[in-house]
Amino acid sequence: MKKTMKHLIVAIVLGVSLTGATGMPVLAADLEQLKEQGFARIAIANEPPWTMVTTGGEVSGAAPDLARAVLKKLGVNDVVASVSEYGAMIPGVQARRFDMVAAGLFIKPERCKAVLFSQPDLCDAESFMIKAGNPLNLKSFADVASSGAKIGVVGGGTEEKLAIEAGVDRANIVVVPDPQSGAKLLQDGRIDVYALPVLSISDLLKKAKDPSLAMFAPVENTPIFCAGVAFRKQDSALRNAYDVALAAMKASGEFAAIVEPYGYSADAAMQQTRENLCGGPN
Amino acid sequence: MEWDWEFSIQILPQLWEGVKVTIQATILGTMIAMTLGLLLAIARRSANEWISRPVGVFAELIRGTPLLVQLYFLFYVLPDLGLLLSPLTAGVLGLGLHYSTYTAEVYRTGIDAIPKGQWEASKATNLSANQTWTHIIIPQAIPPMIPALANYFVAMFKETPLLAAITVLELMNQARSVANYHYKYVEPMTMVGLFFLAVSVPSVILLRKLEARFAPSNS
Structure with missing residues (x-):
């Protein structure tokens, strides 16, 4: 009896771990894989106007709207958002809980050590x-x-x-x-x-x-911060592709058309660079 | 995943601040739950329906709603009605109130277990209701209840992280703050788990001893 019990437990554990392995959707956020599945998983915070979830459950706000538009250019049709605490976003993206953070996470040197940022998109004091x-x-x-x-x-x-x-x-x-x-x-x-x-x-x-x-406002002795979309350190190909599409949208005026209705200055973001905000290459 | 000893030692003082609040909340919450529970149990047994009925409804209401909802109510809604409680007060009150409805049930079964003859004998010897409770019923009813009450004490201790939701800086909240600042979860969360184990494992051993000591079959 005891032995069959043991076998049963082993079988259950094996079964769970096997289904877990095959059920894993994306291992690396590879652009081809994102295109294939048709969506990217993003982290948001529900802090309007940066990120918000409407009463109908729809995800909007400047950061997700922009990410959605950029990803569409790359052939990824939609985003699936999870609401998270700011502090949990970087560990979450490292642990592959999301493919990217589109929550208006400010680009700061200590964060640049942990993740890759896109070029700046949303700036505020x-x-x-x-x-x-x-x-x-x-x-x-x-x-x-x-x-x-x-x-x-x-x-x-x-x-x-x-x-x-x-x-x-x-x-x-x-x-x-x-x-x-x-x-x-x-x-x-x-x-x-x-x-x-x-x-x-x-x-x-x-x-x-x-x-x-x-x-x-503005609070004395604090700079104007600029945010970017954050990616895992390993996903540099995805980040670079995102940057190219973002730059094209900045040049065409589509970028301003998305962020300015929310109150953000498109010029402020375009004058700033990630390298400057990170204090080095990222 | 790597364990960083230097980091663990560095965050220890901040976590210790949280431990103190966790212990404080548990002890104060238990004191409220134990006394209020007894009052609830006695009130529910009252012959006066104007007392027993409303108290019964109140207890069911509390027991039928989640502690987290009650904490939000105490913390966010009461100020609109003019009562502003500090986070810790609201938390302790929430814990105590919630668990008093459970301890009340423990008291009730304990009191019900007292043979009817004891009540009759009290009446026959002309004891007042007050004297019957304090000298006859409660002293006999309490010892068998101790293991069950201690059980709720341990349960409440493990519920204290809920107080983080109403900004009480208890252990879990301190750990989250550490994790948020350093983007590291392994060390702070492991240490939180170890602390809870360090208290609850000895408590369970003590509980076993209490159960053996006060088990009804031995008495």
Whole structure:
């Protein structure tokens, strides 16, 4: 009896691992394979206007719309998106959970070490959402650190790092579960300031319609960040093909036609380069 | 996949901050669950239907909804009604409230197990309801319940990562913050798992001992 049990378990384990192996859709995000299956898996964050999922479940926002258009040029007809925390995107793409990250992930030197970026596509400055009149007079991350104010950030986002680097006490950094709930935390007085890019805060303020909330922008001593689509280190062929199609769309004006309605400056992205943002080749 | 010892040691202090909050939440949550559960159990047995019925409905309501939903309610909805609880308070209250409905059932079965003769004898010797509960019923009912109550204590301990959803900086949230910052999951998540094991394995051994000590067949 015991022996048959053991055999059964071995059979189950083998079966599971075998079906797992054959069921694996893509091993390397190879352009030919993506074309064949007809879609690419992307990571998004649901932070309008960068990325959003409509109430009908449709994926839009500047980053997925642009990625979809570029991929179409490459012969990949659609994208399948999964919503993820910013910090989980790079490990996710490394672990092949997605083929690429199209969430407006800012191109920064430490990220360039972990993934390959496309040329810059969406640029924005940092801003603070604060109570109207900015009662604590917060103008920079250093102000937040010295005043002991509580700051809301999205997990793994650029703002979390900026806050830590400026010396904000870990206990005063509140990681908000999703971009929308940050506004609620500020309304309820649980945090004093909520840091996100300008376009995100503008979008949240438009939706909140609350006169007690306001925006301070740009945050002092922070640069204008530019995002790009992130790929696995091994997928350089795919990244290069993506870059070629993106460059053609920038030249033809299709790029501006997609990102400008969302409020992004096409010129800002076109004047910036990945090499510059990475601090070296990537 | 590689294990980075230097990184593990570097993140240890931050994780330790989370451990402290996890333990705090578990102990406070247990205290609420144990006392509130007893009150619920007694109230549900009340002869007055105006007390027993609403309490029964309340308990079923809590037991029939997920803890995560209750935490969101305490954290995001209550402020709109004018009650602003700190993240940890809301979390402890949520845990305690949720588990009190389970401990109430433990108390109820324990109390039901007291032979009817004990109640009758209390009445015959002219004890008040108060005296009957505190001197006769509860002292006899509690010991057999201890293993089941301890079981819920361990269960609650393992539920504390849910508090991360309402921004409590407990162990899981600290680990996620570490992972988000360094793009590394192996070390922080393994250490979280090891910590939970380090507490729950001895707890289970202790539970076995409690069960042997208080098992009904031995009494």
